[in-house]
Amino acid sequence: MVVLDPRELIIYDRLRSVNRKIAILSPKGGVGKTLISLALALSLSLKNRRVGFLDLDLTNPTAHIALGVNVKDLKPKEEKGLIPPEIKGIKFMSIAYYNLDEPLPLRGHEIVNVIKELLAITIWGDLDYLIIDTPPGLSDEVLSVLKYFKEVETLLVTTPSPLALRSVERLIKMLIDAKIKILGIVENMVLEGSRSNLIASRYGLRVLSYIPYISNLDHWLGDAEKFVKSPLMEYVNTLRSYIDRG
């Protein structure tokens, strides 16, 4: 018996009213994807762009912690689907509303199921930007982003570490082969001189931002009002103006 999954058909309709979909990617963990994603989303929102944020780090969502979103009390609104609540002007969607910070171990096919479910039932409405934060690795979450988000643009994050640089180079090769648009590279936690420009020039890409190591960044986390005043924002604002120029 063939049983059909109707969700895939509706996903493209749900995302049709989103103008630009930007996925923040890095195969290496701990390079700052989540905070850069959030800062970019907030920076765009502060420029009156209509912004959505999707935390696709399903087994370890943390974006809500950085913004101080109370996932126990705040929930998406049910109205012919799920309408994400707005946090500082951003329509913020995360699985954390449903797993309530309990452990959530998922196998690959379950991750794909959650992504299909989230994309099928989330009603974003008209957006200028949907910023998608992803977990490290080149596995189900990243592959699903490339599959379901038509015309997705990617922003790659690395640190000067040789391990992160080698990882991002593998990602670049994969994206180029799949003809996925790469907006550029963000080199984060820079202490002395850039190391990513060599890789960028090798593949005809640009390093869009060099963000220094900000030692007290944790101090700015836990409250969206506080986070927008963090030193990270000034670097990401420059990144935002480049991206927002189109």
Place this chain on the structure above:
Amino acid sequence: MHEWALAEAIIKYVEAISKEHKAKKVAKLVLRLGVLQSIDKDILKFSLYELAKLKGIVIDELVFEDEEVSLRCRSCGYRWPFNINTLSEDVREALHFIPEVIHSYIKCPRCGSRDFEVVSGRGVAIKEVVLSGGS
């Protein structure tokens, strides 16, 4: 009314297959509903008929089949039937939207692992579409 979003997906499929076969109507539509997701059948039925009307689709017979929840531990192999009524209302609502969050609330009763498989009872699926008056 998250059922409306699911109904939209189902009707989109039914519309595509009806067009493909140039069918005049749907004689029978059989949907399999995983009990884990606590779908409200009345709301789903209402949403399906409303959306079908908007698309000019006639559905003669709509059948819902429940699929009970069965879980199997990947760690120790234990298999058990699961009664979602043992969960609190909040948790049932979470599973209603994202069934996979069951891993946050349930452990294998034999070994305590959260690495178990939902063998049956998850999600909404189209089991059968019978078209009539088409090619």
